[in-house]
Amino acid sequence: MPRTNEHLITALISMNRTAAHDIIRQHYNGKNTFLLIEQLVVPALETIGDLWTEGIVALSQVYMSSRIIEELIDELLPPGDPGRIGQPKMAIAVLEDYHLLGKRIVWSILRAGGYELLDYGRVTVAETLEKIVADKIEILLISTLMLPSALRIKDLKSEMERQNLKTRLIVGGAPFRFDEMLWRDVNADATANNAADSLKVLNGIVEELT
Amino acid sequence: MTVDTMTPMQRVLMTLSHKEADRVPFFLFPTMHGARELKLSIKEYFSTAEYVSEGQLRLREKYHHDCLSSFYYGPAEIESWGGEVIFREDGPPNSGRPFIQSTSDIERLPVPDITEVPALKRVIKTTEMLKKEVGNEVPIIGVVMSPFSLPVMQMGFDKYIELIVDHERYFWQLMEINQKFCINWANAQLSAGATAICYFDPVSSPTIIPKETYLKTGFKIAKDTISQIQGPTAIHLASGISLSIAGELAETGAVGVGVSVEENLADLKAAFKNKLTVIGNLNGIEMRRWTKAETEENVKQAIRLAGPDGGFILSDNHGEIPWQVPDETLVNISKAVFKYGYYPINEPDPKK
Incomplete structure (x- = not known):
């Protein structure tokens, strides 16, 4: 069409x-x-x-x-409809950042793509760990605007490794666009160039995991 | 010529008139690094005018850049409406929960009296202290958030986009309030000794809104606001792109524009030539991991692309150096400017 x-x-x-x-x-x-x-x-x-x-x-x-x-x-496809893609379990968060627009856009785009995911809002590293364990999250998307918040992802990842958590991390936002090496520096599993790209990246990871 | 023969003020003024000074001026905006210098937390550092003034002066002694800045942090303006400011240890403070929760809140919004706001009073005091220290030798840059970009902190970015798109009446009502506040705030800083005002206006960038919306909103607001600011003003799009609105930016009455690393510096220089001084565009995010060689190369390239014929001030791309950028890198930027920045600058690279 x-x-x-x-x-x-x-x-x-x-x-x-x-x-x-x-x-x-x-x-x-x-x-x-x-x-x-x-x-x-x-x-x-x-x-x-x-x-x-x-x-x-x-x-x-x-x-x-x-x-x-x-x-x-x-x-x-109303929220909760069994037709939505709810597996693997996934969530989206803003890590210690007060800028929520990026997350809002990615959330909308993923939902428009038929995904069902949890919205953690703005969370700290400790809160994120608690939530992903409790909800058995396999894929976590993190949106950032500020560089310090992007760098905190590294702390999150270290703690995840220490706790032997295998949750995949997809990161995005301005700091990652301005520094193409940054997602590797913070030990993320993938990055997306823009909100719609996150759908593409997510599709790839979902395919790999299912 | 390899030594300065002009004061920073003379150098900047000549550059703004699109002529070659003794060398390319450079503006560093290490807003938070003064805290490190004074061994204070960022929150403590911003708690008194004396700290910020001392920090700014020490940083200039260290890096020899061509300006001082009295800027604290963006959400300082939000405090005028009782908004919350949230400090963190490793970066600039953020604004907390937006205080405009519904469009009807706009109807009740006052124009705050800037003389009653502690955070703004500290900025004014810092400006006065810096002016007393440097007189007319070094430009002091004051900062205002544009009336058009301030609502991102007042009501949240998503709600603000919806206001622009769906609620024209409330949008213009908010602009009227913000414009009065912005003009008062800019002119108070100029009266206190600021040489020029940086008009922070990221929402006007085509990165954020389409040109057709900008023409009906941000452009008109900038033109009208800048005409009432009683001193030179530079528009900063805070990493946002600008080429497709270059003509309009030049019509706002501004004398300079902060440009993005996402656009080619030579193209930017050509688009703004003899109209606006180009300020930029070192990548502040990448800067935290630059080696000495990379720093030198990036500075050299920028100077060679945009330096000839004046009208260029080397700076970062966002208008604020991230806390994570090491002091050593800023020293290396400075050294590279003194190595490559003297006019004439188009001489062949001696290494090649």
Whole structure:
């Protein structure tokens, strides 16, 4: 559906909620949610993410696109619906950082991609450890804006290793974009260049684990 | 020529007039490093004007950069509305829970009296102390958050984007309040002795909002606000890109622009040539792990790309050096400026 994809991208970039919802509803037949996610939603969000990385669209457009799509997918595939991808267990967090926009966008995009994940909000290293053990989390996504918060991921990882926790860490946010070596420095398992890229990275890890 | 023949003020003024001074000026903004210098925690350091003034002067003695800064931390402005500031040991303080929780809160929001806010009073006192110390020899840079970017701390980034997109009336109401505050705050710093104002406006960058939105919002607000600031103003986009709005930035009345490492410095220099002085664009995040050789190379490259014909001040890309950048790296930046920064700078590399 290349033409439909184009229309959806245009509707999302111009933050036209009605047009975006209409495009998806036109192709919805009551049981093809995952096909729509795979063929329409994910490619559109990935293209918008790439356009942001290239400096062609702005973060506000990425944010609004993710919200618009999340709202619609929540209608078609409500939270808790057994059709959502809930395994392996995953969560998203902001580690000792007070900037929540990045996490909000990634959360929306992953949910728009059909994933079910826990939102830990803003947490410390100790709280994160407690939560991932209690919830048996296999994949943890961490969003950061500030460099000190990004560096704290290394402490988290050391503690995870000490406790023999195998949770995979996917990290992202401004510090990782400005320093391509940083995700390795903090011993993360993967990084994503932008919010939509996190969906791609997550898909890869999920495939590996299942 | 390998020695300074101008004062930092003369050098910066000549650079701002798009002429070659004795050498390329460099602005370091090690906002928090003064705490390390005085062996204090970041929170203690920012608790009195005397500490920050002493810290700034000691750092300039060490790095020989061409400015002083009276900037403390972004959320200081948030304290004016009773907002919470959260300190940490290894980085700049953050603003806490946004105090605008719903659009209707905007209707009740006052324009704070800046003379009543302890954090702002400390900044003013620091500015006065620095001015007393350096007179007209070294420029003192004051900082304001732009009316357009301040709401990120006032209400949270996600809610603010939604305000811009969906609630035009409340958006302009908030801008009116913030603009009055910003102009008062900038002019108070200038009266206290600041030479110029850095107008921090990351939300105006095409990294954050599309150009068409910027033209209707951030651009108009910047133009109107800067016209009422009674001194030279530079716009800083705090790592955000700027090339696609270069023409508009030049029309705001600013004299300089802080540019991103995500864009090519030669392209930036060409886009702003004879219009705005380019300030940037060393990568502050990578800087924490630069070797001496990498530091020298990065400084040399930046100077060679943007130094010729003036209109360029070497600085970092964000307007603040992260706490994690070692003092030694800042010394190495300084040494490289004194090695490669003297005009004329386009001479062939002697090593090649």
